[in-house]
Amino acid sequence: MSKYYNYSNLAEKPTDKKRKSPTRNYINYSKSKAAGTKIHLNNKLRLRCFFLVVIVSAMGMFITFRNGVAASQGYELVKMKQSVSSLEKENSRLKLDIAGLKSPERIKGIAVKDLGMVLPPQIYFANKNR
Known part of the structure; x- marks a missing residue:
């Protein structure tokens, strides 16, 4: 019986007859756990995936926060435009x-x-241009 190494949903068979394990650290399910063999997990890969998830989550939260701020500023701009319009109308009415x-x-x-007061009977204008 040949050994198969499980990597996610795929099973692969070692191609080189001299090597007994593939180049990566896969979990070997063919050996029984009761026999005392250790399962080698790729901790570097786990750590990289964890950091990737954290970075993607942080970027998503930043983008969501930025869009929320932009929306609130847009609403504030609309309110300011309305107040400017009403103030201009009041200004023209006051003029x-x-x-x-x-x-x-x-x-x-x-x-x-x-x-x-009374109006004078005659009004005199002085003309300085002459």
Whole structure:
């Protein structure tokens, strides 16, 4: 009976008749565990896989966190644009109010009615251009 070495789901047979084990450290299931043989595990490979999983997990968490921050900043930008729009509308309304309050007809009406002022019978203009 020939020896088979298990590597994941694949079984392989040693190709070289002189070598009894393949070049990698595989778990030999053909020998019984009760016979006192040790199972050699590839600890370097396990450690590399562990670090790979940790690095991939950290990258995934970083990307998720970054996308969350970008989404919240996008919502904040939309709110700021809305507030800018409302403030611009209020500013234009206030400019119209100022223009209405500065009108000469309004000032003349307040002077005559409320303050008791009278208009002079003649108005003289000085022209400095001559």
